[in-house]
Amino acid sequence: xxxxxxxxxxxxxxxxxxxxxxxxxxxxxxxxxxxxxxxxxxxxxxxxxxxxxxxxxxxxxxxxxxxxxxxxxxxxxxxxxxxxxxxxxxxxxxxxxxxxxxxxxxxxxxxxxxxxxxxxxxxxxxxxxxxxxxxxxxxxxxxxxxxxxxxxxxxxxxxxxxxxxxxxxxxxxxxxxxxxxxxxxxxxxxxxxxxxxxxxxxxxxxxxxxxxxxxxxxxxxxxxxxxxxxxxxxxxxxxxxxxxxxxxxxxxxxxxxxxxxxxxxxxxxxxxxxxxxxxxxxxxxxxxxxxxxxxxxxxxxxxxxxxxxxxxxxxxxxxxxxxxxxxxxxxxxxxxxxxxxxxxxxxxxxxxxxxxxxxxxxxxxxxxxxxxxxxxxxxxxxxxxxxxxxxxxxxxxxxxxxxxxxxxxxxxxxxxxxxxxxxxxxxxxxxxxxxxxxxxxxxxxxxxxxxxxxxxxxxxxxxxxxxxxxxxxxxxxxxxxxxxxxxxxxxxxxxxxxxxxxxxxxxxxxxxxxxxxxxxxxxxxxxxxxxxxxxxxxxxxxxxxxxxxxxxxxxxxxxxxxxxxxxxxxxxxxxxxxxxxxxxxxxxxxxxxxxxxxxxxxxxxxxxxxxxxxxxxxxxxxxxxxxxxxxxxxxxxxxxxxxxxxxxxxxxxxxxxxxxxxxxxxxxxxxxxxxxxxxxxxxxxxxxxxxxxxxxxxxxxxxxxxxxxxxxxxxxxxxxxxxxxxxxxxxxxxxxxxxxxxxxxxxxxxxxxxxxxxxxxxxxxxxxxxxxxxxxxxxxxxxxxxxxxx
Numbered sequence: 001x002x003x004x005x006x007x008x009x010x011x012x013x014x015x016x017x018x019x020x021x022x023x024x025x026x027x028x029x030x031x032x033x034x035x036x037x038x039x040x041x042x043x044x045x046x047x048x049x050x051x052x053x054x055x056x057x058x059x060x061x062x063x064x065x066x067x068x069x070x071x072x073x074x075x076x077x078x079x080x081x082x083x084x085x086x087x088x089x090x091x092x093x094x095x096x097x098x099x100x101x102x103x104x105x106x107x108x109x110x111x112x113x114x115x116x117x118x119x120x121x122x123x124x125x126x127x128x129x130x131x132x133x134x135x136x137x138x139x140x141x142x143x144x145x146x147x148x149x150x151x152x153x154x155x156x157x158x159x160x161x162x163x164x165x166x167x168x169x170x171x172x173x174x175x176x177x178x179x180x181x182x183x184x185x186x187x188x189x190x191x192x193x194x195x196x197x198x199x200x201x202x203x204x205x206x207x208x209x210x211x212x213x214x215x216x217x218x219x220x221x222x223x224x225x226x227x228x229x230x231x232x233x234x235x236x237x238x239x240x241x242x243x244x245x246x247x248x249x250x251x252x253x254x255x256x257x258x259x260x261x262x263x264x265x266x267x268x269x270x271x272x273x274x275x276x277x278x279x280x281x282x283x284x285x286x287x288x289x290x291x292x293x294x295x296x297x298x299x300x301x302x303x304x305x306x307x308x309x310x311x312x313x314x315x316x317x318x319x320x321x322x323x324x325x326x327x328x329x330x331x332x333x334x335x336x337x338x339x340x341x342x343x344x345x346x347x348x349x350x351x352x353x354x355x356x357x358x359x360x361x362x363x364x365x366x367x368x369x370x371x372x373x374x375x376x377x378x379x380x381x382x383x384x385x386x387x388x389x390x391x392x393x394x395x396x397x398x399x400x401x402x403x404x405x406x407x408x409x410x411x412x413x414x415x416x417x418x419x420x421x422x423x424x425x426x427x428x429x430x431x432x433x434x435x436x437x438x439x440x441x442x443x444x445x446x447x448x449x450x451x452x453x454x455x456x457x458x459x460x461x462x463x464x465x466x467x468x469x470x471x472x473x474x475x476x477x478x479x480x481x482x483x484x485x486x487x488x489x490x491x492x493x494x495x496x497x498x499x500x501x502x503x504x505x506x507x508x509x510x511x512x513x514x515x516x517x518x519x520x521x522x523x524x525x526x527x528x529x530x531x532x533x534x535x536x537x538x539x540x541x542x543x544x545x546x547x548x549x550x551x552x553x554x555x556x557x558x559x560x561x562x563x564x565x566x567x568x569x570x571x572x573x574x575x576x577x578x579x580x581x582x583x584x585x586x587x588x589x590x591x592x593x594x595x596x597x598x599x600x601x602x603x604x605x606x607x608x609x610x611x612x613x614x615x616x617x618x619x620x621x622x623x624x625x626x627x628x629x630x631x632x633x634x635x636x637x638x639x640x641x642x643x644x645x646x647x648x649x650x651x652x653x654x655x656x657x658x659x660x661x662x663x664x665x666x667x668x669x670x671x672x673x674x675x676x677x678x679x680x681x682x683x684x685x686x687x688x689x690x691x692x693x694x695x696x697x698x699x700x701x702x703x704x705x706x707x708x709x710x711x712x713x714x715x716x717x718x719x720x721x722x723x724x725x726x727x728x729x730x731x732x733x734x735x736x737x738x739x740x741x742x743x744x745x746x747x748x749x750x751x752x753x754x755x756x757x758x759x760x761x762x763x764x765x766x767x768x769x770x771x772x773x774x775x776x777x778x779x780x781x782x783x784x785x786x787x788x789x790x
Contacts, residue, residue: 075191113525136549234466261740286382335394439683476627511604674707703763
């Protein structure tokens with residue numbers, strides 16, 4: 001292939017891959033693809049719905065002026081500005097003016113079906129003669145109050161107070177806010193706005209500008225009103241934006257450090273930094289190819305797969321560095337000839353790396369299979385570019401500075417010296433084993449995802465204050481009632497509420513937001529009607545009790561007519577509520593999961609989840625769900641599964657090496673550095689008290705792939721001294737490049753990036769040290785005290 005043809009093919013390939021990806025890119029992060037059981041998959045789907053729910057999209061804004069009334073006025077001005085913002089779907093600052101009428105029309109005709117959550121026990125108590133007489137006397141006294149207008153109007157049809165009970169349930173779930181001048185005010189004088197955005201809270205590209213516009217709007221209103229305004233907010237989007245800003249703030253430092261380091265390294269080894277761009281090409285093409293293959297097969301790519309896959313560039317860059325340095329040090333040999341000679345080594349290195357990732361895919365988990373496919377395709381694409389498209393571009397004109405040859409010769413001489421002292425050198429791998437053996441039993445795993453994220457304490461404090469001010473509702477702590485149909489889910493939700501009532505009364509649970517407040521199952525509504533109608537003399541006894549208390553005789557004929565009407569009013573249904581202003585309250589309380597349904601009860605405040613779990617014992621398909629605990633359990637499962645799949649991948653690597661070399665020593669020389677590096681890192685973390693989590697494990701997978709490559713390149717070039725020296729230099733440059741690219745992550749403020757940087761940076765350095773040491777100990781020439789031959 002001519003250089004012009006190779007250049008055309010490379011440019012055309014990149015253009016085609018970019019075009020296909022740009023036209024078809026659909027990314028979605030779906031944790032359920034990594035879950036171990038059908039139940040976990042269902043809970044994972046619920047977890048995702050909770051994250052994307054209307055409640056999660058809601059930003060709670062509180063504004064305080066000099067007085068509660070000025071707070072409400074300022075909030076009203078802010079609401080008018082926000083309603084015109086393109087990111088905002090809805091702003092709620094007070095009660096819907098039409099809500100009382102809607103509530104009356106929905107609930108009053110169906111009031112008898114909503115009288116009691118325990119009709120068989122409670123209705124006989126409510127309708128006993130003594131209870132009716134006591135209620136009549138109490139109502140007689142209360143009706144003289146000015147606040148009893150509504151009660152006077154509905155009393156003839158509702159002497160039992162069924163509608164009054166509905167309204168009381170509404171009030172119990174309303175939180176600590178009170179209406180004022182058309183707005184809502186907290187006890188400490190903050191006016192409250194509930195703002196729902198079109199986008200999910202994790203869409204930072206939309207949420208960050210919106211939050212900036214919000215602050216600017218408050219500043220303008222404060223200046224226009226001539227009074228200081230205090231703004232405090234609570235919402236998932238605040239933390240998502242804060243995390244993105246923290247990472248963005250790290251980017252400058254990380255990029256500067258890595259670019260300076262890699263540039264200096266390439267200047268030393270190649271005499272220019274242009275070679276760095278060429279070395280990056282195969283990895284970039286490999287990642288683009290892997291993205292397009294995933295899109296072609298599934299129509300979308302998982303965000304976790306993409307995040308993991310982009311790290312492959314740290315592995316793939318080793319192959320072009322190896323080619324470039326071998327070509328540059330082989331005077332008079334063109335790139336195609338050099339690539340042909342290196343093809344077995346680079347091909348084997350890629351094969352073992354792909355085998356290790358293939359081990360990750362030998363599972364029933366679709367998420368792991370996608371990561372494995374992405375990795376295999378990405379590495380394969382990088383190798384094809386390295387071995388077939390890059391060589392014609394190199395020709396015979398790649399000239400390295402003289403210092404590169406000097407460095408290569410000195411490295412070769414140093415290894416030659418080590419080879420003559422294998423018994424002394426064995427102390428190095430033995431020391432690594434000792435660190436691993438003594439440290440790993442003490443290794444501490446941390447599967448708490450929050451350990452990877454650190455937020456400004458002031459932001460957390462602000463969020464807590466707003467939650468306490470409004471309702472302290474936790475979208476991450478819920479009780480789920482699952483079933484195969486809507487009515488079955490509602491029936492289980494009724495049972496959940498009955499179990500929670502004692503906990504609410506004794507303070508074990510601070511409060512709840514439950515669908516039960518708005519809607520009961522048809523079965524429970526019919527049971528209420530049945531119990532009421534099982535007392536044929538009820539209307540007569542009501543008439544007698546209220547007449548004796550001083551009410552006009554015959555005043556309760558409408559109650560008797562309603563009680564005896566045939567058929568009774570149809571039960572209240574979820575669709576009735578969704579078609580009303582109450583629909584926005586119902587949406588986050590009921591999820592549809594394919595053929596399954598889930599009714600949701602949100603728990604308010606801290607509270608003891610264990611007492612809630614105990615109270616739900618025996619209820620079928622009812623789960624007490626804490627999102628943080630669930631995600632941490634997934635995280636732990638993912639970490640354990642990754643470790644097992646790494647072990648399986650290592651076995652596949654051993655098999656590939658055994659087939660290639662058919663001898664124990666070279667196979668071990670190629671494989672042992674990766675295992676020793678991983679074990680030493682884990683042991684070292686334990687010795688220094690560093691807790692290990694999933695990011696460390698994933699980083700180990702990359703490190704082990706590079707460690708095997710280092711071993712293979714040494715073994716395959718041992719029979720030719722110039723090639724061996726070029727290999728040592730290429731390993732040094734590859735090690736330095738990876739150390740700078742990943743090691744610079746240790747300056748990040750984010751624990752996840754620091755963990756990846758520390759693991760990968762230390763890992764490649766250990767691999768660079770251990771690979772020659774193991775090679776020298778196991779090399780056949782070590783027994784004769786000889787260096788690799790010329």
